Amino acid sequence: MQELYDAYNRHDPGRVAALYAAQGTHEDVAQSRVGSGPEAVRAGLEHFLAAFPDARWEPERIVGEGSRATAAYRLTGTLRGPLGPFRPEGQRLDLRGVHVLQTAGDGRIERTVDYWDGATFARQMAGRSSAPGAEDPLPAGEIPSAAPEGFRRAMRLLAGGVAVVTTIVDGRPWGLTVSACCSLTADPPQVLVSLDSRTASCRAIVDRGGFGVALLGSDQVDVARVCSASGRPKFVEELVDPEFVSAQSPVIAGALAQLDCRLVDSHRVGDHLLLVGLVREVLSPRTHEELAPLVYYEREFRTVGAALG
Ligand SMILES: Cc1cc2nc3c(=O)[nH]c(=O)nc-3n(C[C@H](O)[C@H](O)[C@H](O)COP(=O)(O)O)c2cc1C
Numbered sequence: 001m002q003e004l005y006d007a008y009n010r011h012d013p014g015r016v017a018a019l020y021a022a023q024g025t026h027e028d029v030a031q032s033r034v035g036s037g038p039e040a041v042r043a044g045l046e047h048f049l050a051a052f053p054d055a056r057w058e059p060e061r062i063v064g065e066g067s068r069a070t071a072a073y074r075l076t077g078t079l080r081g082p083l084g085p086f087r088p089e090g091q092r093l094d095l096r097g098v099h100v101l102q103t104a105g106d107g108r109i110e111r112t113v114d115y116w117d118g119a120t121f122a123r124q125m126a127g128r129s130s131a132p133g134a135e136d137p138l139p140a141g142e143i144p145s146a147a148p149e150g151f152r153r154a155m156r157l158l159a160g161g162v163a164v165v166t167t168i169v170d171g172r173p174w175g176l177t178v179s180a181c182c183s184l185t186a187d188p189p190q191v192l193v194s195l196d197s198r199t200a201s202c203r204a205i206v207d208r209g210g211f212g213v214a215l216l217g218s219d220q221v222d223v224a225r226v227c228s229a230s231g232r233p234k235f236v237e238e239l240v241d242p243e244f245v246s247a248q249s250p251v252i253a254g255a256l257a258q259l260d261c262r263l264v265d266s267h268r269v270g271d272h273l274l275l276v277g278l279v280r281e282v283l284s285p286r287t288h289e290e291l292a293p294l295v296y297y298e299r300e301f302r303t304v305g306a307a308l309g
Helices: 002-009 013-018 038-051 118-125 148-155 200-208 221-226
Strands: 020-028 033-036 056-065 068-078 092-103 109-116 163-169 172-178 181-185 190-196 210-215 257-269 272-283 295-297 300-302
Touching (some): 092 118, 190 210, 200 210, 200 272
Antiparallel strands (some): 092 109, 163 210, 295 300
16 A cells, blocks of 8 residues: 555656556546556546646555555645646645555555545635636536426437447346447547446446447347336347357347447446446447448437438
């Protein structure tokens, strides 16, 4: 644990990342984010240090037993770079948190969980003044927003491709229909899906650290319906392609394409969790030629028309 704090205080994200096992994770409880693997740990710390170039961690008490250790710490710093909604105006950070650490047999970090004081952070970062012409900051919940019904009506007009996000629940294949799915970056290949955080699908994906994405074809309306049946378990044994049983997440037979993803980041937005998946493999379970996609538009399943040239 002391080694970790030394690396933090040397501002050496590479050294911090090297302390983690390849499958190691860092969970930031206040932000509901989980970084998987040393690269995610390094990127998270680099981002933080760009905002707080003088950050300093002072462990106040480290308690350890076997492969587990816990430390209460104090974190201080000055906001000098952009961080989410906060404008850098030299705000002072001074908060307390607790790190829980678990190591593997070889001494590398398997898991760290950081419980820090998010309320104090938000208060301290709220800023001293507004830039000229900037809108007045309003507390969350008081920002004027469009009526939900009008918003829903408008968004029905945005045609979206339909996918099934797959995972394993109670040892069995499981699939949830989604349209909130998009390509995020091509290099590295990453996708974004937005899931209701209260669903069994979302919990299973966070626990397993990975998920599959099956891009559905226009002849798979039944699949989309089974995997979106409200209030029903979404076990999909009969939909799984037996050819790909060895894949990390279930592969839906007949899908246009299937992505096998490792969960590398997550972000809570209201009652949803935005999940970022690093695509480990692209599988193409579809064997026949026809490749028309399934599309959801105006609350109906459809497919695309002729190309407009
Ligand atoms: C076309 C379509 C798109 C959907 N997109 C999403 C989505 O992006 N994210 C999500 O969490 N749920 C989405 N849902 C809802 C889920 O598929 C499912 O219907 C909902 O979670 C209810 O199931 P439950 O009662 O088991 O939670 C979508 C449903 C349909 C029919």
